[in-house]
Amino acid sequence: xxxxxxxxxxxxxxxxxxxxxxxxxxxxxxxxxxxxxxxxxxxxxxxxxxxxxxxxxxxxxxxxxxxxxxxxxxxxxxxxxxxxxxxxxxxxxxxxxxxxxxxx
Amino acid sequence: xxxxxxxxxxxxxxxxxxxxxxxxxxxxxxxxxxxxxxxxxxxxxxxxxxxxxxxxxxxxxxxxxxxxxxxxxxxxxxxxxxxxxxxxxxxxxxxxxxxxxxxxxxxxxxxxxxxxxxxxxxxxxxxxxxxxxxxxxxxxxxxxxxxxxxxxxxxxxxxxxxxxxxxxxxxxxxxxxxxxxxxxxxxxxxxxxxx
Amino acid sequence: xxxxxxxxxxxxxxxxxxxxxxxxxxxxxxxxxxxxxxxxxxxxxxxxxxxxxxxxxxxxxxxxxxxxxxxxxxxxxxxxxxxxxxxxxxxxxxxxxxxxxxxxxxxxxxxxxxxxxxxxxxxxxxxxxxxxxxxxxxxxxxxxxxxxxxxxxxxxxxxxxxxxxxxxxxxxxxxxxxxxxxxxxxxxxxxxxxxxxxxxxxxxxxxxxxxxxxxxxxxxxxxxxxxxxxxxxxxxxxxxxxxxxxxxxxxxxxxxxxxxxxxxxxxxxxxxxxxxxxxxxxxxxxxxxxxxxxxxxxxxxxxxxxxxxxxxxxxxxxxxxxxxxxxxxxxxxxxxxxxxxxxxxxxxxxxxxxxxxxxxxxxxxxxxxxxxxxxxxxxxxxxxxxxxxxxxxxxxxxxxxxxxxxxxxxxxxxxxxxxxxxxxxxxxxxxxxxxxxxxxxxxxxxxxxxxxxxxxxxxxxxxxxxxxxxxxxxxxxxxxxxxxxxxxxxxxxxxxxxxxxxxxxxxxxxxxxxxxxxxxxxxxxxxxxxxxxxxxxxxxxxxxxxxxxxxxxxxxxxxxxxxxxxxxxxxxxxxxxxxxxxxxxxxxxxxxxxxxxxxxxxxxxxxxxxxxxxxxxxxxxxxxxxxxxxxxxxxxxxxxxxxxxxxxxxxxxxxxxxxxxxxxxxxxxxx
Numbered sequence: 013x014x015x016x017x018x019x020x021x022x023x024x025x026x027x028x029x030x031x032x033x034x035x036x037x038x039x040x041x042x043x044x045x046x047x048x049x050x051x052x053x054x055x056x057x058x059x060x061x062x063x064x065x066x067x068x069x070x071x072x073x074x075x076x077x078x079x080x081x082x083x084x085x086x087x088x089x090x091x092x093x094x095x096x097x098x099x100x101x102x103x104x105x106x107x108x109x110x111x112x113x114x115x116x
Numbered sequence: 117x118x119x120x121x122x123x124x125x126x127x128x129x130x131x132x133x134x135x136x137x138x139x140x141x142x143x144x145x146x147x148x149x150x151x152x153x154x155x156x157x158x159x160x161x162x163x164x165x166x167x168x169x170x171x172x173x174x175x176x177x178x179x180x181x182x183x184x185x186x187x188x189x190x191x192x193x194x195x196x197x198x199x200x201x202x203x204x205x206x207x208x209x210x211x212x213x214x215x216x217x218x219x220x221x222x223x224x225x226x227x228x229x230x231x232x233x234x235x236x237x238x239x240x241x242x243x244x245x246x247x248x249x250x251x252x253x254x255x256x257x258x259x260x261x262x263x264x265x266x267x268x269x270x271x272x273x274x275x276x277x278x279x280x281x282x283x284x285x286x287x288x289x290x291x292x293x294x295x296x297x298x299x300x301x302x303x304x305x306x307x308x309x310x311x
Numbered sequence: 312x313x314x315x316x317x318x319x320x321x322x323x324x325x326x327x328x329x330x331x332x333x334x335x336x337x338x339x340x341x342x343x344x345x346x347x348x349x350x351x352x353x354x355x356x357x358x359x360x361x362x363x364x365x366x367x368x369x370x371x372x373x374x375x376x377x378x379x380x381x382x383x384x385x386x387x388x389x390x391x392x393x394x395x396x397x398x399x400x401x402x403x404x405x406x407x408x409x410x411x412x413x414x415x416x417x418x419x420x421x422x423x424x425x426x427x428x429x430x431x432x433x434x435x436x437x438x439x440x441x442x443x444x445x446x447x448x449x450x451x452x453x454x455x456x457x458x459x460x461x462x463x464x465x466x467x468x469x470x471x472x473x474x475x476x477x478x479x480x481x482x483x484x485x486x487x488x489x490x491x492x493x494x495x496x497x498x499x500x501x502x503x504x505x506x507x508x509x510x511x512x513x514x515x516x517x518x519x520x521x522x523x524x525x526x527x528x529x530x531x532x533x534x535x536x537x538x539x540x541x542x543x544x545x546x547x548x549x550x551x552x553x554x555x556x557x558x559x560x561x562x563x564x565x566x567x568x569x570x571x572x573x574x575x576x577x578x579x580x581x582x583x584x585x586x587x588x589x590x591x592x593x594x595x596x597x598x599x600x601x602x603x604x605x606x607x608x609x610x611x612x613x614x615x616x617x618x619x620x621x622x623x624x625x626x627x628x629x630x631x632x633x634x635x636x637x638x639x640x641x642x643x644x645x646x647x648x649x650x651x652x653x654x655x656x657x658x659x660x661x662x663x664x665x666x667x668x669x670x671x672x673x674x675x676x677x678x679x680x681x682x683x684x685x686x687x688x689x690x691x692x693x694x695x696x697x698x699x700x701x702x703x704x705x706x707x708x709x710x711x712x713x714x715x716x717x718x719x720x721x722x723x724x725x726x727x728x729x730x731x732x733x734x735x736x737x738x739x740x741x742x743x744x745x746x747x748x749x750x751x752x753x754x755x756x757x758x759x760x761x762x763x764x765x766x767x768x769x770x771x772x773x774x775x776x777x778x779x780x781x782x783x784x785x786x787x788x789x790x791x792x793x794x795x796x797x798x799x800x801x802x803x804x805x806x807x808x809x810x811x812x813x814x815x816x817x818x819x820x821x822x823x824x825x826x827x828x829x830x831x832x833x834x835x836x837x838x839x840x841x842x843x844x845x846x847x848x849x850x851x852x853x854x855x856x857x858x859x860x861x862x863x864x865x866x867x868x869x870x871x872x873x874x875x876x877x878x879x880x881x882x883x884x885x886x887x888x889x890x891x892x893x894x895x896x897x898x899x900x901x902x903x904x905x906x907x908x909x910x911x912x913x914x915x916x917x918x919x920x921x922x923x924x925x926x927x928x929x930x931x932x933x934x935x936x937x938x939x940x941x942x943x944x945x946x947x948x949x950x951x952x953x954x955x956x957x958x959x960x961x962x963x964x965x966x967x968x969x970x971x972x973x974x975x976x977x978x979x980x981x982x
Contacts, residue, residue: 018123023160024227026127030153032220033134035968038961039212042204045143045189047957049150052181053134056157059173063166072247075166076254082176083266087273089181093188094280100192108957109204115955205956212958215965222972 023064031057042107044096048089055085122163130156141200147185154178168248312363313374316393318356319403320446322349323439327432334428343418346431350414350438354407361400372397372845375448375512382451387503394448394511398644398846401839402445402575405648409567409655410438412814416659417559419810420666430470430557437463441568445575450499450509453576457495457540460569461488467564468556480552487549491539495576498532501525502583511579518582518849526586533580534595537573541628544602548905550625554617558662561617566624566658567651574631574647578640581850596636596720600727603629605902607734611741612898615672616661619742622901623698624654626731630713633728638852639716641840645829646709648839652825653697653706656818660691663807663815664746668753674745681747683804686812688747690819695743697822699736700872707872708826711865718864719856725864729871736875744883753804831861 030053037050059078066074099106129152136149154177161170203209255263326349334342364372377392393399414434421430440459447453465488469481503509505525506517518526537543542550553565564570577584577595584592603626610622627650634643665672667684681688697704700711710732718725806812829839844851856864881887897903952963 018119018163021227022123022127023164025224026130026160028223028227029220030130030134031223032216033131033138035219035961035965036212036216037134037138039216039958039965040138040209042958043143043146045185046137046146049137049146049185052150052177053137053153056154056177059169060157060160063161063164063169066166067164072250072254073258075169076251076259078166078169079172079251079255080259080262080266082172083270086176086181087269089184090273090277091280093184094277097188097192098280104193111957112955115953205954205959208956208958208962212962212965215962215969219965219969219972222969222976226972226976 020064020068024061027057027060027064030054030060042109044099044106044108047108048092048096052085052089055081119163122159126156126159126163129153130160139200143189144186147182147189150185151178151182154182166247168251312359312366313395314376315356315359315363316374316376316395316446317378319353319360319407320393320439320442322353322356323435323442325349327435327439330428330432330435334432337428339422339427340418342428342431343414343421346435347411347414347418349435350407351411353438353442354404354411357400357403357407360395361404364395364397364400369841369845373512377448386507389449389451389509391452392448393446393452395446396846397842398575398578399445401644401648401843403442405651406441406445406568407438409651409818410434410441410563412817413559413563413567413655413659416562416662416811416814417557419808420559420662421557422808426470430467433463433466433470434559434563437467437564437569441572444572448510448512450502450511450514453579454495454499457536457572458492460564460572461485461492461540464488464553464560464564464569467560468553470556470560474555477555480549480555484549484553487546488539491536491546491573494532494535494539496536498529498536501529501532505529514580515582515846515849518580518586521583521586523586523588526583527588527591530580530584530587530591531594533576533583534591534598537576537632538598539573540576541570541573541632542602542625543573543598543629543632544605547602547606547625548908551618551621551901554615554621558617558658558665561621562655562658562662565621566654570624570628571631571647571651574628574635574643577632577635578644578847581640581847584635585850592636592638593720594636596633596717596724599629599632599634599636600717600724600731601629602626603633603731604727604734605904607731607738609898609901610738611734612895613738614675614899616664616674616677616742616746617658617672619674619738620654620657620661623657623735623739626735627654627698630710630728630731633717633724634713637713637716637720637724638850639713640847640851641829641843642709642712642716644843645839646713648828649697649705649709649822649825652818653694653704653822656690656694656815656822657698659811659815659818660687660694663687663811664691664804666807666811667804669803671753674742676753677746678749678753679747679751680804684747684806686806686815690812690815691747692743693819694822695739699739699876700732700868701876702869703826704823705826706822707868708829708831711868712829712831714868715854715856715861715864716852718860719852719854729868732868733871733875736872737879740876740879741883744879748884 034050034053034057037053038047041047041050059081062074062078062081066072066078099111103110133149133151133153133156136152137146140146140149154173158170158173158178161167161173326346330337330342330346337345364374367374374395375392376395377390379391380388381391382389414431417430417434421427424430437460440456440463442456444453444456444460447456465481465485468484469478472478472481499509502514505521506513508514508517521529539546550565550570554561556565584595606622606625606629610619610626613619613622627646631643631646631650634640634646664677664680664684664687667680667687668677671677693704697706700707702708714725714728714732717728827836827838830836882889900906954960
């Protein structure tokens with residue numbers, strides 16, 4: 013570890029906090045768009061962890077994985093927003109709770 | 117010391133942004149808070165000597181994805197406030213917060229009680245200024261299969277988005293009016309009885 | 312030349328497909344000619360393959376042709392392949408030969424039938440299935456043909472399905488054959504379990520290594536299958552009823568080809584029988600000889616010209632099983648071939664008679680037909696002499712060889728076989744005398760047939776009513792008149808067209824001379840034995856009898872045949888003896904086997920099936936429904952967790968993640 017650098021523990025703790033906040037957001041918010049944003053928060057937390065370990069372990073593979081996560085996130089946003097557009101076009105102002113066809 | 121300072125500022129911005137996403141009633145405000153968080157993460161990427169990723173983070177996330185969010189919000193006119201005082205699912209909010217807090221505590225506990233035993237950080241890629249070249253080399257050698265898979269994934273996503281968002285053939289869509297639902301139409305997702 | 316093997320079944324298949332698609336457009340008689348050409352081409356292809364096989368040295372006459380891998384399933388792989396060896400080629404030769412002639416005959420016989428093209432569709436499909444059965448290089452391909460011929464048999468028996476009797480005859484054949492198919496399938500499974508392969512080549516190589524118990528089980532299950540297909544005791548009941556089909560069908564399927572597939576199967580699997588306990592072959596021989604005797608005794612008392620031939624077929628098949636049980640595989644195939652010729656001839660001759668008699672089948676209304684139908688009569692007499700065992704016609708030689716092997720197995724078997732031979736000569740002579748000799752009796756209906764029918768149709772309250780004359784008029788107004796009643800106006804018997812008599816002549820020649828393939832004069836003239844020996848060497852019994860014994864047995868057999876013929880002549884030709892005792896009621900009703908079977912199945916059998924059905928409903932279904940109930944109740948509880956709310960699901964997922972984290976911490980994995 014480079015002397016004087018911020019401890020990796022701090023980065024990882026921050027990313028844990030970010031991940032938890034994102035999770036809470038998914039569970040609490042009803043607007044599907046905001047739920048999606050919360051998922052993005054969680055993804056960023058994971059990215060931060062990858063990059064931290066890439067530095068600590070001196071392995072560039074961590075950064076490569078982050079690139080893949082970015083691509084997957086982009087694809088996910090595209091499809092997710094497509095679904096949301098379809099749903100909201102049918103029922104403007106619908107929340108995630110309204111789409112409960114899967115109720116057993 | 118500089119890194120400590122940068123970390124402190126960025127961490128505050130990140131957490132504030134995340135909390136903003138959680139508590140802002142207006143989705144537009146939530147999206148703007150998300151931008152703050154994403155910028156904070158980008159700053160930390162720089163501090164972690166991942167300059168290329170920091171740039172990608174700003175361009176792709178803040179530049180593209182958040183714009184996409186805002187675009188959808190504006191397009192559908194769903195920028196009205198969400199009533200955060202009401203929780204239709206009984207017990208959902210306290211349970212969610214409890215689970216989230218326990219998760220944070222657990223993960224932090226794991227992080228703080230463990231010690232990293234990796235190779236000493238030499239960071240040759242930064243010194244050589246060849247970070248992008250090295251990432252590119254890795255992408256096209258060790259990870260080339262995954263790279264090809266991602267191309268397929270993006271193709272599927274594009275096709276899926278077009279399929280989901282397409283209008284019924286031959287009709288123009290009035291965005292203020294609900295589209296009439298045809299049996300078997302993929303947009304028929306919502307149970308009409310649910311209110 | 313051997314590469315042409317695929318053509319043998321492909322031509323009838325092509326004929327089937329073309330007729331299926333365009334048969335109606337081709338119409339009569341073009342559809343029939345096309346079908347005949349397809350089967351004839353198949354015969355030519357077989358002949359070419361045969362010549363190719365002859366050119367090979369005797370030890371290397373085994374050629375496999377794999378078209379594609381049919382069932383690839385892990386370690387179990389079945390090819391759709393053909394095995395060309397002396398046995399399959401011999402079978403193909405006589406099958407396609409007889410089939411071609413019978414197709415030709417059917418063009419004349421089915422003339423004017425509204426379903427003319429459909430008949431040839433089925434007939435071609437049958438020939439294809441039969442060739443698959445014979446040519447298959449493993450048990451599954453044979454099974455494909457086995458089921459195919461069974462299905463075609465069912466279609467063709469109920470060909471005139473507007474009559475209930477014909478439809479139920481087809482069903483009877485189908486259901487009885489099912490019992491046999493079960494045996495075949497289980498035998499196939501067992502063979503695969505024991506040998507890891509169902510290819511005949513592997514079975515032939517591996518049969519000697521089987522344990523006696525396994526081989527016994529396989530052989531007995533094969534016996535069940537063969538008994539169903541080849542109409543042996545106890546599964547023979549379907550074959551007499553199968554005569555409801557058109558006569559060419561009876562000739563092709565129920566005399567010459569399909570019913571012999573059980574014999575073929577045993578010859579193919581002779582190694583397994585050889586590896587089984589010795590009593591298995593005795594069982595086969597006893598079943599064969601018992602079937603032969605029972606069926607021959609029933610045939611003595613039948614009045615329907617085709618029923619006699621049907622029981623005769625069962626009886627002759629019994630001879631073939633006797634041959635198998637005695638280890639005389641060559642003799643079995645020899646008899647199969649000669650039988651195919653003379654029995655097809657007899658059936659086609661009977662069809663010609665029925666055709667000329669305007670669909671009358673009751674022999675009591677025939678007589679003196681030899682003058683009106685000379686070609687049919689002469690050819691029929693050749694067939695009669697062949698089946699009655701009169702030298703030098705073919706039947707004598709093949710039957711004599713079987714009896715010789717039976718003698719070596721046990722003199723008891725030989726004696727029963729001899730009695731059967733006597734009965735055979737008797738009932739066939741009776742048939743010939745009743746049909747072609749004596750006085751013409753076709754002018755008036757039978758005395759007892761009309762009242763019987765009238766009672767049956769509800770026109771008369773009971774039998775013996777006096778006021779019959781008016782009611783006869785009513786009986787005649789019915790659409791379909793059963794045999795024995797016939798049309799009101801006198802029948803004018805006539806000779807059949809050349810299309811029908813030509814096959815008769817060809818088959819008569821074959822019935823007379825086909826023994827040249829296996830003449831026991833010197834060792835070199837036993838062509839069939841040398842030809843088949845590589846296939847049957849594992850199971851073939853080697854004769855030890857002296858020449859004197861052979862001569863003695865042959866003379867005894869000739870005498871027995873002569874006694875049968877003379878006995879029939881004195882009763883039915885010279886009318887010196889009363890015919891009533893020669894045809895007792897019990898034999899006319901087939902030993903009451905059929906009605907007894909029906910009574911048993913309707914009474915205790917039904918009760919047993921009811922019990923099984925109850926068991927199935929309460930215990931089996933109960934267990935299944937019980938499982939379903941448990942699942943339903945449990946899922947009813949779990950259903951409440953499925954709220955449909957995405958956020959609730961997210962909460963559950965996150966809680967799961969928390970649990971995983973803490974489990975890892977507690978177990979010290981991450982610390």
